[in-house]
Amino acid sequence: MPVREDDRAKEDFARISDGLDALEDNRPPRRRIDPVAIVAPLVVVAAFIGIWQAVWALAIKPEYVIPSPSTVWHQLWQMVTDGTAWDATWTSLRRGVVGFLLALVIGTALGLLVSQIAFLRKGFRPILSALQSMPSVAWVPFAVLLVGLSPSAMYFVILLGAVPSIANGLIGGLDQTPPILRRAGTVLGARGLSLVRHVLVPAALPTYLTGLKQGWAFSWRSLMAAELIVNSPELGVGLGQVMQNGRNLSDMPTVIAVMVLILLVGVVVELGVFAPIERKILRDRGLAPTGV
Amino acid sequence: MTSILTLERPERQESSRARVEIRGVRKEFRQRDQVVTALDGVDLDVAPGEFVTVVGASGCGKSTLLQLIAGLDEPTSGTVRAVERPALMFQESALFPWLTARGNIELALKLGRTPAAERADRCQELLDLVRLGSAGERRVHELSGGQRQRIALARSLAQGSRLLLMDEPFAALDAITRDVLHEELMQLWQDTDLSVVFVTHNVREAVRLGQRVVLLSSRPGRVLRTWNVDLPSSRSLEDVSVMELAADITSSLRTEISRHAGA
Ligand SMILES: Nc1ncnc2c1ncn2[C@@H]1O[C@H](COP(=O)(O)OP(=O)(O)OP(=O)(O)O)[C@@H](O)[C@H]1O
Ligand SMILES: [Mg+2]
Numbered sequence: 001m002p003v004r005e006d007d008r009a010k011e012d013f014a015r016i017s018d019g020l021d022a023l024e025d026n027r028p029p030r031r032r033i034d035p036v037a038i039v040a041p042l043v044v045v046a047a048f049i050g051i052w053q054a055v056w057a058l059a060i061k062p063e064y065v066i067p068s069p070s071t072v073w074h075q076l077w078q079m080v081t082d083g084t085a086w087d088a089t090w091t092s093l094r095r096g097v098v099g100f101l102l103a104l105v106i107g108t109a110l111g112l113l114v115s116q117i118a119f120l121r122k123g124f125r126p127i128l129s130a131l132q133s134m135p136s137v138a139w140v141p142f143a144v145l146l147v148g149l150s151p152s153a154m155y156f157v158i159l160l161g162a163v164p165s166i167a168n169g170l171i172g173g174l175d176q177t178p179p180i181l182r183r184a185g186t187v188l189g190a191r192g193l194s195l196v197r198h199v200l201v202p203a204a205l206p207t208y209l210t211g212l213k214q215g216w217a218f219s220w221r222s223l224m225a226a227e228l229i230v231n232s233p234e235l236g237v238g239l240g241q242v243m244q245n246g247r248n249l250s251d252m253p254t255v256i257a258v259m260v261l262i263l264l265v266g267v268v269v270e271l272g273v274f275a276p277i278e279r280k281i282l283r284d285r286g287l288a289p290t291g292v
Numbered sequence: 293m294t295s296i297l298t299l300e301r302p303e304r305q306e307s308s309r310a311r312v313e314i315r316g317v318r319k320e321f322r323q324r325d326q327v328v329t330a331l332d333g334v335d336l337d338v339a340p341g342e343f344v345t346v347v348g349a350s351g352c353g354k355s356t357l358l359q360l361i362a363g364l365d366e367p368t369s370g371t372v373r374a375v376e377r378p379a380l381m382f383q384e385s386a387l388f389p390w391l392t393a394r395g396n397i398e399l400a401l402k403l404g405r406t407p408a409a410e411r412a413d414r415c416q417e418l419l420d421l422v423r424l425g426s427a428g429e430r431r432v433h434e435l436s437g438g439q440r441q442r443i444a445l446a447r448s449l450a451q452g453s454r455l456l457l458m459d460e461p462f463a464a465l466d467a468i469t470r471d472v473l474h475e476e477l478m479q480l481w482q483d484t485d486l487s488v489v490f491v492t493h494n495v496r497e498a499v500r501l502g503q504r505v506v507l508l509s510s511r512p513g514r515v516l517r518t519w520n521v522d523l524p525s526s527r528s529l530e531d532v533s534v535m536e537l538a539a540d541i542t543s544s545l546r547t548e549i550s551r552h553a554g555a
Binding site: 188189 | 391451
């Protein structure tokens with residue numbers, strides 16, 4: 001065997017494979033922030049306020065039905081300075097977050113059980129889907145009669161709004177796990193719980209997160225609905241109650257100011273909490289982030 | 293370099309019992325009302341340290357055979373015995389996209405019960421072994437096709453199994469990258485006590501790598517013929533000897549495939 005030739009061949013291979021490595025460097029560049037994505041929504045909001053101002057100036061409807069943007073702004077500012085806005089937002093947000101976290105625990109546990117146990121799956125899946133399509137406001141009278149005018153009634157409504165979305169998101173994600181990844185996990189020795197933990201749940205994460213986002217939206221919506229309907233000193237004063245008081249006094253600026261606050265909470269939670277998590281999860285997997 | 297694999301060359305007296313024993317295996321798949329017989333009467337042994345390549349037409353049951361050896365599926369009848377849980381490299385990329393290259397290998401070490409303290413070092417050794425020592429922090433989607441298959445190989449080796457099953461791992465790669473990976477795989481196999489079952493539909497690749505080439509028939513799949521490859525391990529795809537043997541095997545494969553034309 002001509003040893004020298006063999007060595008040369010090996011050297012050649014090393015060079016070729018180094019060359020390939022250099023060529024294969026295909027890391028995608030970091031995404032830049034798109035300034036249009038920030039400016040565009042602001043333009044739309046400004047345009048909306050402009051139209052509102054114009055409609056007010058035309059005086060089609062009396063002042064107490066369509067107040068001017070600046071009247072609403074002053075009302076909002078006053079609520080911020082006298083503390084009403086903080087107190088009410090805090091009361092509602094705390095309730096919403098606690099209810100959502102509760103729903104997170106229950107929905108996740110339920111989703112895992114239902115997806116892994118055949119009998120539960122057959123029994124619960126249609127019911128979960130049905131519950132998800134039921135407007136949770138419809139539960140308010142039931143909850144009030146069941147547990148009385150107490151914070152428990154609020155949590156009850158939040159849970160019924162959020163748990164089905166969260167559970168369904170998790171189940172859907174687990175179902176969509178590519179079989180090849182499941183088999184890869186099995187080959188590596190993952191069984192039962194360790195397969196769920198190391199393979200199935202991470203694979204389900206994007207869909208699960210969509211379920212969580214929807215769950216939060218439903219929590220927040222059902223809470224606002226419940227607060228509007230139920231009024232009792234025991235419940236404290238949340239955003240819904242402030243708005244209901246405004247309605248009773250035909251105080252349109254207050255009603256609109258509270259609407260702005262409700263919207264702001266939604267935007268802040270979406271942009272501040274869910275969007276960064278979603279971006280990270282999708283970017284890690286090389287999937288394109290959707291939406292904001 | 294071999295220490296990471298805990299697969300040093302065997303002591304001479306180690307039993308020469310087969311790592312895989314397949315006896316009279318039949319595998320049927322039921323699709324609604326019709327039954328597809330993927331494999332029928334397959335017998336195959338793989339000795340310690342042996343490199344066996346399996347060739348056959350598309351759909352002849354090559355992947356099915358590996359799934360049975362890996363224990364991912366049960367034969368309809370017959371027995372499949374493997375000495376230990378084999379490592380399996382899949383036909384398509386099966387890396388976990390939520391983990392980095394390093395994370396994939398470390399998970400394999402963890403599931404294979406490697407003590408936590410040793411994992412980081414072993415992982416780095418495996419990354420170096422497939423020459424991706426500095427690409428450990430990359431996500432799967434940031435790796436090229438060839439790099440992905442190298443990480444998949446490293447992850448399979450992380451299992452520490454003495455039996456490696458490979459299902460057309462290089463089918464989607466360009467010729468040069470594939471050559472390089474062939475060379476690396478041969479090096480690895482020579483330095484260790486690994487038994488390899490390598491499935492491919494590329495006859496020349498089978499001759500390039502295997503000590504023994506097994507030809508499977510189609511519908512149902514069974515072992516049609518076996519060739520021993522007595523060629524130096526540094527052979528290349530272009531060697532005349534490789535091409536000659538490949539031509540011989542290919543003509544058998546042609547005959548087998550055209551047999552189905554009349555049916
Ligand atoms: N889960 C399954 N259900 C039904 N039929 C199956 C299943 N898996 C494989 N088959 C059938 O069994 C036969 C063998 O499939 P297999 O995937 O093992 O072929 P292969 O030799 O690996 O093909 P290729 O070279 O294209 O990868 C095919 O006819 C296929 O349709
Ligand atoms: Mg196949």
